[in-house]
Amino acid sequence: MAITDHHDVFVGATDDGYTFALLNRPLRAGPRILTDAGFIAHNQGGRTAYLLAPSTGQEAHTRAGDALADLLEHTLDIVDLAWTTRWHPAGRPAPDVRFRFSHSAMTATAETSNGQSLLEAEGFTLSADQTSYQPPCGMDERALVNTVVRAEPHAHAKGLTALINLGIPTPADFPIAPRRGSRSSTRPSPPSTPTPQRPAR
Numbered sequence: 001m002a003i004t005d006h007h008d009v010f011v012g013a014t015d016d017g018y019t020f021a022l023l024n025r026p027l028r029a030g031p032r033i034l035t036d037a038g039f040i041a042h043n044q045g046g047r048t049a050y051l052l053a054p055s056t057g058q059e060a061h062t063r064a065g066d067a068l069a070d071l072l073e074h075t076l077d078i079v080d081l082a083w084t085t086r087w088h089p090a091g092r093p094a095p096d097v098r099f100r101f102s103h104s105a106m107t108a109t110a111e112t113s114n115g116q117s118l119l120e121a122e123g124f125t126l127s128a129d130q131t132s133y134q135p136p137c138g139m140d141e142r143a144l145v146n147t148v149v150r151a152e153p154h155a156h157a158k159g160l161t162a163l164i165n166l167g168i169p170t171p172a173d174f175p176i177a178p179r180r181g182s183r184s185s186t187r188p189s190p191p192s193t194p195t196p197q198r199p200a201r
């Protein structure tokens with residue numbers, strides 16, 4: 001399995017600017033909600049990925065926000081780590097923290113001293129070569145994702161910005177879909193929900 005496979009709905013972005021949504025369990029209204037918001041269904045890597053082509057940050061923010069608000073009526077197990085939807089009226093600021101996923105691993109870097117303090121408060125430790133921060137040991141893929149889900153709103157509350165790179169260069173690079181029945185039956189408590197940067201509808 002991949003980091004994208006552990007939640008009912010996973011929203012992310014490719015390095016080249018596509019916003020995507022994956023439905024990891026059947027949600028009857030899910031496909032309609034996503035296509036009504038402007039996502040286009042594509043078969044990729046043995047799964048259906050719903051894509052928004054690169055556009056303005058405001059448009060991606062609005063379309064994804066509308067879809068997530070409607071999807072919350074059907075599941076709370078939603079993760080939104082799309083850098084493309086973090087729209088700021090004054091333009092995208094330089095990040096204080098960067099999170100990078102690569103396969104089943106994740107590292108973080110602090111671009112500012114405030115970012116360094118944030119990562120340390122979240123339990124990250126400086127690597128031996130002092131070039132990056134490592135999450136607490138022993139985390140599986142789902143726990144790594146949830147660590148970033150918690151850290152990003154913590155950064156936002158402190159007036160800091162975070163950039164999340166999922167290690168997916170283009171839509172053609174989506175991980176292969178997991179085999180049926182391979183999803184973990186465990187659920188986090190409480191479930192992950194979209195990060196709070198989006199305005200209320």
